Amino acid sequence: MSQLDLRTPASRDGAAPPAPPVQGTFDELGTPLRSTTFVVVDLETTGGSPAAGSRITEIGAVKVCGGQRLGEFQTLVDPGCPVPPFVAVLTGITDAMLLGAPTIEAVLPAFLEWAGPDAVFVAHNAPFDMGFLQHACRETGVPWPGRRVVDTARLARQLVTRDETPNCKLSSLAAFFGATTTPNHRALADAQATVDVLHGLLERLGGIGVHSVEELVTYSARVTPQQRRKRHLADRMPTAPGVYVFRDAQGRALYVGTSRNLRARVRTYFTASEPRRRMREMVALATSVDAIVCATPLEAEVRELRLIAELRPRYNRRSKHPERQVWLKLTDEAFPRLSLVRQVRDDGGAYIGPWSSSQSAEQAMAAVHEAFRLRQCTPRLSLRVRTSACALAGMGRCGAPCDGSETREDYAVHADAVRQAFTADVRPAVELLEARICALAAQERFEDAAAARDRLAALLRGASRVQRLRALTSVPQLLAARARDDGGWELAAVRHGRLVGAAAVPPGVHPRPHADALVATAEQVEPGPGPLPCAGAEEVERVLAWLETPGTRLVELEGTWASPAFGAGGPRRRLDAATEADVVPFADRRPLLTSSRPAAGWERVG
Structure with a gap:
């Protein structure tokens, strides 16, 4: 059982202490x-x-x-x-x-x-x-x-x-x-x-x-003698799921990874071919490898994400800067507008995303501006002070609330439609943008049509992602179990999308006492603002992937785990499938949402 205390000795006092001697098992020696x-x-x-x-x-x-x-x-x-x-x-x-x-x-x-x-x-x-x-x-x-x-x-x-x-x-x-x-x-x-x-x-x-056989089947001549001489660093790695941390002579983290078998995975850095040049550089600098054994592979994945964000290892590229992700925000003011932000605040705004690049977020913003008559100017507008309208008003793409041509009540209709597209019903936006794409294709303006399709795809990906994440993060507590091949069980306790506890139940042992103890000792969390109140987007997605794997069972659920019936998930999957099959999405005249879906309300997914 684990409460996910991710602070390693190196992260607590800045230096890695010498590892205590460990008596290895015969299984860890490899097959001679x-x-x-x-x-x-x-x-x-x-x-x-x-x-x-x-x-x-x-x-x-x-x-x-x-x-x-x-x-x-x-x-x-x-x-x-x-x-x-x-x-x-x-x-x-x-x-x-x-x-x-x-x-x-x-x-x-x-x-x-x-x-x-x-x-x-x-x-x-x-x-x-x-x-x-x-x-x-x-x-x-x-x-x-x-x-x-x-x-x-x-x-x-x-x-x-x-x-x-x-x-x-x-x-x-x-x-x-x-x-x-x-x-x-x-x-x-x-x-x-x-x-x-x-x-x-x-x-x-x-x-x-x-x-050994393990070294034989992974052998590659591309591994340098210097790398091979360091294979002793894997000698004390356990054959269990967990996280490994490569460190240099000063104890600084160089690389964080995860594996279902720590010993086998770490050994490949010294005996198998590694096509990534930076990994060969990393192994040359490494002088030690720390192992953090985890109860389940899911716990190992989550620990890896948190350690990468905390330690910022030099040779990790992904997941190292979650704060750089971009959100698209509909502001909460008299005349709301769209804004790209990197931080979610408790300010009444509506958010979708996050995206890893500003370019994708900008494409989603452009799609919203095409579908709805939102203002695109950045200043905060006053109800009393009037300013001159911009060119967009003359083009019919803005109602010009800045010069009083559109009242606050009339403008609120557009803002509410955008908020609905972000949180519940994306159909109006999809229909408008799909019509735009078809019109461009009919005019044989295929490059413009492809650009419009990409903007629609960016919008759907951002909206579907936040809707899927919010469905889980709104659940105060969830306990799930998955049967292992050896007859045991993996348990996971989740609160507001955050993995707060994990446990492995041995074969032949009733899982109920372990589940009760896991819930009782799991990490307590205080929800923050926005769609990700307790954990980052990647962690919530890892937990979701585990929960959605066939064979996973919901043991306890506090609250409701549901997604909007007319959300962005369906249109996104359909657009992605059409793109993967090299089908032009705008040539398919069928509606993106099927008529067999419920007419209103929410679709239960768990």
């Missing part, structure tokens, strides 16, 4: 290569792609452990179709040879049982062989065991130079490593040659510090 059973497999097929109708004609495999061959498996397979002549010439397998051979339905279960439950599959050009085996499993209804897979071709491309062998074909590598069997496009012989190639590659990997 010397005690790992490898099943080296090779297939012969009727063609190059199972999706195109090619089928397996022969399976050959060799089981090895600690350099010793434990057994062999070989069988022809009736593919149920003729063998193409060029394949028969290449492999020597003819239709006559396959008469009376077992089908894949009989061979596949026997092969998987012979391979054993813990073996690591090895193949030369593994995507080809594993692709055929997985396709056969899907066709026959046999569950694919999901084993680790080692590709000797990929390893050879990183470990063997062109000076040593001109290419990484199996025949070339077998000759280079002195294989006792010559590959001849028959499954068992090729598998036997691959065994010798595997042992030659493992010998080279052992010289550079790769001694």
